[in-house]
Amino acid sequence: EAGVAQSPRYKIIEKRQSVAFWCNPISGHATLYWYQQILGQGPKLLIQFQNNGVVDDSQLPKDRFSAERLKGVDSTLKIQPAKLEDSAVYLCASSMPPGELFFGEGSRLTVL
Amino acid sequence: AQSVTQPDIHITVSEGASLELRCNYSYGATPYLFWYVQSPGQGLQLLLKYFSGDTLVQGIKGFEAEFKRSQSSFNLRKPSVHWSDAAEYFCAVRHTGTASKLTFGTGTRLQVTL
Numbered sequence: 691e692a693g694v695a696q697s698p699r700y701k702i703i704e705k706r707q708s709v710a711f712w713c714n715p716i717s718g719h720a721t722l723y724w725y726q727q728i729l730g731q732g733p734k735l736l737i738q739f740q741n742n743g744v745v746d747d748s749q750l751p752k753d754r755f756s757a758e759r760l761k762g763v764d765s766t767l768k769i770q771p772a773k774l775e776d777s778a779v780y781l782c783a784s785s786m787p788p789g790e791l792f793f794g795e796g797s798r799l800t801v802l
Numbered sequence: 803a804q805s806v807t808q809p810d811i812h813i814t815v816s817e818g819a820s821l822e823l824r825c826n827y828s829y830g831a832t833p834y835l836f837w838y839v840q841s842p843g844q845g846l847q848l849l850l851k852y853f854s855g856d857t858l859v860q861g862i863k864g865f866e867a868e869f870k871r872s873q874s875s876f877n878l879r880k881p882s883v884h885w886s887d888a889a890e891y892f893c894a895v896r897h898t899g900t901a902s903k904l905t906f907g908t909g910t911r912l913q914v915t916l
Contacts, residue, residue: 733904735904795844795845
């Protein structure tokens with residue numbers, strides 16, 4: 691069974707530029723999550739989708755971050771404009787509740 | 803609000819020695835608890851989980867964890883550590899209901915000396 695796919699794995703941008711990350715969940719998983727993991731910290735949930743609807747985006751900085759999950763499958767997370775403090779690993783995960791979350795390898799963002 | 807505390811930021815053990823990583827949680831109802839491991843540059847891999855029933859749960863790679871409600875703890879143990887166990891370990895609690903997100907602790911970095 692294929693796992694959660696994410697791209698790109700690494701991205702370096704200047705502050706105030708924009709960036710987008712893509713996630714393809716495990717086939718059939720209705721729930722998709724985006725987590726932000728800053729170096730030395732545990733992952734923090736940014737947004738949770740159930741099919742193509744948002745369940746929780748309470749910790750998403752909506753002035754600069756946006757996410758969508760068209761057709762309830764793939765998802766894109768966008769940052770515009772990026773700030774230095776956005777440097778982190780962005781982890782995508784999917785699940786079929788009430789089961790466990792399966793994580794992708796992450797997209798590492800460096801903002802200079 | 804739900805929270806997870808991992809009091810040890812960094813632990814060093816010798817290969818072959820036993821290991822215990824601490825995790826304390828704060829949650830109003832019966833928690834669903836998880837331990838994940840993250841190797842450098844990799845995503846998170848599930849080691850084990852507790853939903854209900856037997857409070858001692860077995861996981862992959864020889865790990866086990868014990869749920870103690872009276873102490874609000876879910877400590878991870880391994881009787882004999884291997885050098886390949888060096889990684890970051892995260893404890894997490896899952897919220898019940900429609901918002902089934904995980905809340906993670908800050909992690910414990912395990913270093914194994916030969």
